[in-house]
Amino acid sequence: MTADGPGFFERVRELVGTIPRGRVATYGQVAALLGVPRGARAVGWALRAFDEAAHARVPWHRVVGAGGRISLRGRPAGEEQVARLRREGVRFSGDRVDLARHGLFVSRS
């Protein structure tokens, strides 16, 4: 039996979809929550592999690199990601997202 439950795509899509508005998670954190501590790269690959329809219903912009870095920097999508996050009220420290304020499990003061 090769079909063991949902594929990686659906798991990533489901988890990313639970990220509250105004908060962000890192690739490594998403991977860890999926039960794959070192699957950060796989998560990025999954998000990249989403269909256009999936992109529309999944808040992919709420997933950033370690330390709040924008991995998409240097690519057109990177600017869009930053714009979307700012629209949600996410603060930036230079070129990085303020994880201390918008982290997944960080309580805002």
Next chain:
DNA sequence: TTGCTGACTTGGC
């Protein structure tokens, strides 16, 4: 099965 790619991460220089 092997090898390559990629929206990653960490450590060293």
Next chain:
DNA sequence: AGCCAAGCCAGCA
């Protein structure tokens, strides 16, 4: 601060 190399994971030829 920025660049390079190694490690890790999933999918595909």
